[in-house]
Amino acid sequence: MTNRHCSLKVYNTLGLDISTRFLIIAETKETILEAWKFSKCFKLPFLILGEASNVLFVENFAGIIVLNRIKGIVIHEDDRTWKLHIGSGENWHQLVQDTLTKGIFGLENLAWIPGTVGSVPIQNIGAYGVELQDFCSYVDVIHLESGDIKRIYNNECNFSYRDSIFKNKYWTDFVIIAVGIYLKKKWQPILTYNDLKYLKPVSAWDIFNEIFLIRKRKIPDPKIIGNVGSFFKNPIVTQKQAALLLKHFPTMPYYPFINNQIKLAAGWLIDQCNLKEFYVGDSALYHKQALVLINKGHATSQDILSLAKEIRLRVGKKFNIWLEPEVRFIKSKGECNAIEMIS
Template sequence: MSSQPTPDFPLQSLNTFGIAARARAYLRVTEREQLLGVFADPIWAASPKLVLGGGSNFLLTQDYPGLILHIALQGREVVGGDADFHYVRAAAGENWHDFVQWTLAQGIGGLENLSLIPGTVGAAPIQNIGAYGLETKDVFHCLTAFDPASGSTREMGAAECRFAYRDSVFKQDDGRRLIVLDVTFALPKAWRPNLRYAELAQALVEQGIAEPSARQVADTVIAIRRRKLPDPAVIGNAGSFFKNPVVGGAQCAALLERFPALVHHAQPDGTQKLAAGWLIDQCGWKGRSLGAAGVYPKQALVLVNNGGATGAEVVALAEAIQADVQARYGVLLEPEPVFI
């Protein structure tokens, strides 16, 4: 375990977009004590710091002038249960997909709809990751976070995490400093398949599976994702680049009058969630490129590095897409990745 940061560190292999950039310094964090040491050091405590997990939800637009804290904490276990739930804990540095597959191997369902999402366990509550009818908040129990201001750890429940669509307290001013160390999930003992997402339900029907197991749901999700989305190990990308915009009911109704095929999904609060990929596709961006940055031909919601793209090229492409969608639909798309 190294407690001293490595200077002038290359970051290309640590971000799924594959953007070439460097950091002033880098520290691979495998023990909580390393964090204590960094924040006790007056030089590093005063330096800009970026907490990095799997590198799947940020875009490097320049070299980083401070210290990268790469959270690589490991460990996973079933920590108990009650009449209704299995409680399963994983360290923040665990690979998310590997963790999901591990829970299934223990005979515990509940996370299968989130199979094959890139990144680490620690990023799951920060981003409130979601796919195929399930979000982190739906299966979340608690987490442990390190507070650099006090040098102490704290347990946080769902209310304190303030989960929202692709959002949480960890992305807000009052929670951005907190570093997630581990996450505990409450997975139902009376498991039932979550087939609210129409594409997933249809894919199971086409396989002739009327009563799927958790493993069959996971395998189907994996197959769908592999068919639609590029592998970051082959084509640099950060998954879905834009959030699906949420608009009021009246605005959606007005859009439907002009665009009857508009893909939209009613929300419990009366708002409507629009399909960002559909909006981008209708503006003619699917498969197009600006420089070495492009829109994936099979899924307009994914921006890709076609080889040697800079962060600036990806930003220029994103801004061009935003401008076209806003001009045509009056809707501003919000990027999911954090721009660094």
């Protein structure tokens, strides 16, 4: 399906009234390749998207946006493992729910995250003590120029906190077409996250249901209030930096992170800056979670940018911590440097 000068309002979870010159909904890799060839032929910018739940359109897009809807789930098993090969256009949350219904457990902590399966390895989605890297076996990508398909195994993905090799510029000529997820048949609940610790005894469905309640308390439903989940990443600092901050702010929450580093809670840092009532145009901080920026109805990209800039400045001035967006910023010709846009 192709549309010209199409509004993306219903196709981005922030609900911004943005348009693209061409919009294509692709159910096969062949359609994606054709769209890419068309973009090359007419020298148009090309962008692949899932459900646009992790992007901020800074302005109208001047090229072709392809919404990936490649479907299909194949399940194999051996004595110890469920092996899932999933089309990258499948909806992530639906996959989590379907696996549980089939008695395949393990993904429950990552329930209720919007978006497609193809996007989950890119920022190594994470929530409630679990990250995709814990289950991802491989990622299949197609090279847009040659049509060659390549399998990238977990140890080659360089997964880290909200990051992977797929954020590297080299991968802009590739599209993720499938993801392989392996889940152990011997299920172990992961209850390391504070709000889950009291859940005992517990089933995967208990965790799934509990996470629904936790999320409902903290994050608005994008179908009702436009948002992209956490707008900023939690900052990672050295032990020395954390110790210095704790001297001035003894109640500051902090969490041990890999390589002797410390993870801080971006939401807490923002909360300390008295921004609860702050808004720009029709954009504001969500009253139940300061890390979530919302579109109250008619916010523009500029409203969201100015709001994000002000938050970053206030936190920076107070803590000398300069927040980095988790969200990807898209200009008329493609992705741009998010930090530069709000500095």
